[in-house]
Amino acid sequence: MTRRLHRLVVLWSYLGETLSGCHVVHSDIVVKFWMRELPSVERVRPSCCPRCGVGSRPLGGCLQVVGHGLRDRQIRGCIDAGDGAVCITIRVRRYRCRACGAVMTVVPLGVAARRHFGAGTLGLAVALFGHGGRARQIRERLGGLGPPEVHGWVTLRRWTAALVRGALLPRLGPLPLTAPRARAARAAMILVTHAPTDLSSTGFARQAFEGAVRLARAA
Numbered sequence: 001m002t003r004r005l006h007r008l009v010v011l012w013s014y015l016g017e018t019l020s021g022c023h024v025v026h027s028d029i030v031v032k033f034w035m036r037e038l039p040s041v042e043r044v045r046p047s048c049c050p051r052c053g054v055g056s057r058p059l060g061g062c063l064q065v066v067g068h069g070l071r072d073r074q075i076r077g078c079i080d081a082g083d084g085a086v087c088i089t090i091r092v093r094r095y096r097c098r099a100c101g102a103v104m105t106v107v108p109l110g111v112a113a114r115r116h117f118g119a120g121t122l123g124l125a126v127a128l129f130g131h132g133g134r135a136r137q138i139r140e141r142l143g144g145l146g147p148p149e150v151h152g153w154v155t156l157r158r159w160t161a162a163l164v165r166g167a168l169l170p171r172l173g174p175l176p177l178t179a180p181r182a183r184a185a186r187a188a189m190i191l192v193t194h195a196p197t198d199l200s201s202t203g204f205a206r207q208a209f210e211g212a213v214r215l216a217r218a219a
Contacts (some may be wrong), residue, residue, distance in 0.1 A: 023102060025104050030213070031110045046095060047099060051100055055203045065104075071128045073105075074116055076121070077121025078209070081210070108217075111216070127204060129181060130188040131188065169216050170217070172187060175187055188204065190206055
């Protein structure tokens, strides 16, 4: 399968889930551990249905949220803030609610819904840009595919534009600042505040990465 065809297949899969009302649920397992071993159906079963709210195992009742197969999920960028860029495909679990028919996909912590790049990579990219990084260098570090782009990295421009609408990460609110670097710098400040406190001495890049991982978790 060619790279272009593979991208079309993945895009069609995402579009199909969006139109069918498939819900994304984040596990508490990060990507690097999920990669080592696919968790069992029971390990990552959602506690309740995100649509109707019924419990997966109502007291005295039958199992309501049941396994519904597997699907492939592509992740691009850095798995960890200090790693090189990769492009991998993992298997993720799907579940179906017997009460309302909703389908949900359980993904590792750090997967950004409806985006190929991981959440940590999104956060790291805007943080580096907000701290004066050049778009071409950020692209080289975080995994832009294909030949170098004449005007930097168009994907990074889309991400900084998404900050205006609060559309980059689910819990990162709108940042209606005019200058792209100003928006990116403000986003970096917010991401750092959401990083675990034990990372306070590790530098802004890792803190922005980990903060983005946590803000990407579906509310």
